[in-house]
Amino acid sequence: MDEIQNFAQWSLDAIREEGGSFSWLEEQRFDWTTTTSQALEQILNGKTIILITDKKRKWLEKYILSNLNSEKLERPLLPIISIDCMYQHYDGVTGGEMIDVVEDMISLSHKENCFFWYIGKGDDKRADIAKRKDTSYFWIFDEDYLNAFNLKSYDKSLDIKLLQLYRLFDASLNAAMFGEVDVNS
Template identity: 70%
Template sequence: MEEIADFAQWSLDTIRAEGATFSWLEELRFEWTPATALALEQILNGKTIVLITDEKRKWLQEYILSSINPDRLERPPVPIVSIDSLYPHFNNISGGDMIDIIEDMVNISLKREYFFWYIGAGNNKRSDIAKRKDNSYFWIFDEDYANSFNLKSYDAHLDIKLLQVYRLFDLSLNGAMFGEVDVTS
């Protein structure tokens, strides 16, 4: 029986296997590992991902929603929805009371079995609902935050890097689902 790999080492090996274009991720793997391990563990425990992006990353939201569960499934499907599909007027909410109402609706709809995955600028109001939950997962720009993988919004290669990070996430999800890597340690 093959030994299950440690997620930090597995991530490093996977980054290196992807080639030189992924080398920038090597130095950020210490941010990547704990935040992503928590998200993967929640997925393995059956929680639904509620995906939220800032407006500039809507393209990535659509990409993730369309590619995480392809038509030719090679793994069990992952439950994922966007906050916009749950509440189409999400951009119009303001203030803590409205966020409370939306959060209550999500809690009732998903029976508290979900976590937020936010991708975007840290100072964007769309991040506020995710920042209220300790189990949220972030790919956040220009801000240090718990359970986050930090990137720079002014990086000229940000879009390419986001796609590469998603590739690593997808590979990590496969590894976790198929028992190749332990995300609980």
Template identity: 60%
Template sequence: MQDFEKWTLDAIRSDGASLSWLEECRFEWTTVAEFAVSQIMEGKTIVLITDRERKWFEQYVLSVLNKSSNDRPIIPIVSIDSVYTHYDEVSGAKMIDMIDDMLSISYKEDYFFWYIGKGEDKRVDIAKRKDNSFLWIFDEDFQNSFVMRSYDSLLDIKLLQLFNLFNLSLSAALFGEVEVE
């Protein structure tokens, strides 16, 4: 079984020059990605949240993560919008607490947030409150997150590449090719 960091570097390099941008920041990536994969391996459900500009990406993740062609166990994942359709109307700590309570009851504390989007968007607030969230944050440095820039002209391509690497990481962990802590 290979170390997650080494496996990630090999995966990045095997993809050729298209992922060279990620090799430079692979340590930040492996820290958050390994933690997310380990939570999935523990049986936790992913509660996916994106900012409005990344709704297309949310749909992509939801449609690709559990494709039958992946030939692996189905990963438990839900969109925050499917769990609480009025999520965009949430404001204030009390309402966030109520949603968090509902999720805790529904998933018996066995869930974590995966947020993709701008750090200033109010949709991230619930995920920022949890230490175990998997955050792909734009334009803001936040602890235990993978930071990207929203003004990057290649952002959409990079999101797809990151997701592909994450999806490969999941398969590698599920099939015992890589060790996660």
């Protein structure tokens, strides 16, 4: 039986296997492993992912929702839902009181068995609900947010980098689910 690998080392090896186009990620691998290992642990513990993106990343939301549970994958299906599917008027949510109402609705349906995955600009109001929870997973732009994977929205290669991140996330998820990597190390 193969030895279970440490997640940080596994991530570095996976990034290097992808070649030069992923070299930017090698420099940020510590931010990657810290944040992603916590998200993977929550997924392995059966939590539902509530995906939130800013408006410019709606294309990525659709991509993730259609690929995370693709019929081509040979792994168990994972509970993931868009915040907009839970509450169609989410864009109209402003202020703490209305966010409390949405949080209450989510709490009624999921208890504490969910976490937010936010992708987008840090100052976007769509990020506010995720920023309230320590368990949230962030790919956040233009803000040095604690325990988040930080990117720049003005990066000309941003869309490519986001797809690369998703590819690494998906591979990390497989490795964690099939016991190839220990996300707690």
